[in-house]
Amino acid sequence: MEVSPSVRDAWGIPVSRITHSLHPNDYLLYEFFRGKMVELLKEAGATEVISRPAGKGGVDAHQCGTCRLGNDPKTSVVNRYGQVHDVDNLFIVDGSLLVTPGGRNPSLTIQALAFWISDYIVRQWKTGSWKGGRT
Numbered sequence: 001m002e003v004s005p006s007v008r009d010a011w012g013i014p015v016s017r018i019t020h021s022l023h024p025n026d027y028l029l030y031e032f033f034r035g036k037m038v039e040l041l042k043e044a045g046a047t048e049v050i051s052r053p054a055g056k057g058g059v060d061a062h063q064c065g066t067c068r069l070g071n072d073p074k075t076s077v078v079n080r081y082g083q084v085h086d087v088d089n090l091f092i093v094d095g096s097l098l099v100t101p102g103g104r105n106p107s108l109t110i111q112a113l114a115f116w117i118s119d120y121i122v123r124q125w126k127t128g129s130w131k132g133g134r135t
Helices: 024-043 107-127
Strands: 002-008 014-017
Touching: none
Parallel strands: none
Antiparallel strands: 002 014
């Protein structure tokens, strides 16, 4: 993640950009697991298996783990509601809350977190909990 040296938003502020590529070991792991998956499918009776080598990687990958959920500000960035420990009105709702995707596409987990966190924000807003400080 870096600040773009050339692209600016409507207010003239430089935008962020993500540059990403796979590490050589990622390709080795992918090929190992791809081979195992093909083997398992054939053992299970598949008559045709379509399998492709890994692509170059990029921003379509699910970025996870940079803003860990947790109770302790020393070991996490946000609380269980995605609220940044040090900033009352700043919430993070994306894959960065997850330490790892856990071997599956994290999209549904991210969506569940979005509903959970949104519900919390609405409840806090309606009760006026932020007026006096942290919740």
